Amino acid sequence: MSMGGCIILVAVGAILAFATDWHMKGVDLDVVGWILMIVGLIGVFVFRSVGRRRGVVPPARTTVIEDERDRRL
Template sequence: MSMGGCIILIAVGAILSFATDWHMKGVNLTLVGWIFMIVGLIGLFVFRSVGRRRGVVMPPAQTTVIEDERNRRI
């Protein structure tokens, strides 16, 4: 999930929790909104931690080349 997807989840969750007055039988929209917001926050934290790991670049291993003068043809 990208950072934009996490922000959308948080926004939709906030709308469901705080800005709606719908009542559906068998579904608590306030709870669903809170769940969306929590999942969005967890996604943001995971996205940040993975992004930090990708930022670390290891230098390539350098190999030593030794030329053998005996096998060199002129």
Template sequence: MGLGGCIILIAVGAILTFATDWHMQGVNLHLVGVILMIVGLIGVTTFSSIYRRRRVMVPPTTAVVEEDRHPHTRDGYSDGYGL
């Protein structure tokens, strides 16, 4: 379940808890709404912690060494005109 699914769970749970006055025999819709909101919050925290771990960047262990060329030495091909 992605972040969007978790947000939908929170929204549906809030609607069931705070915006409805339906009464079904054997089902407490307010409790179902609270449970959906809790599951959505757990999903959001889990998703954000996993996403944060994936974003950690490790610096490279090998050093980049650039070649030093002396501007006064010409081998005939380094400037592109030695053909």
């Protein structure tokens, strides 16, 4: 799951916890919403910490040195 997936989990969880009034027998949607929000936030923090450790590595560059003696006209 990526960072976007974690943010979607938080959004869906917030919708279930705060914006719905559905009632299902045997399932508390408020609790399901809170669980989704907590899992999404844990995922966001994990991805942020892994991204800091990994860092950005610039691409390797190849330097070409042209020798004037090798040119034949």
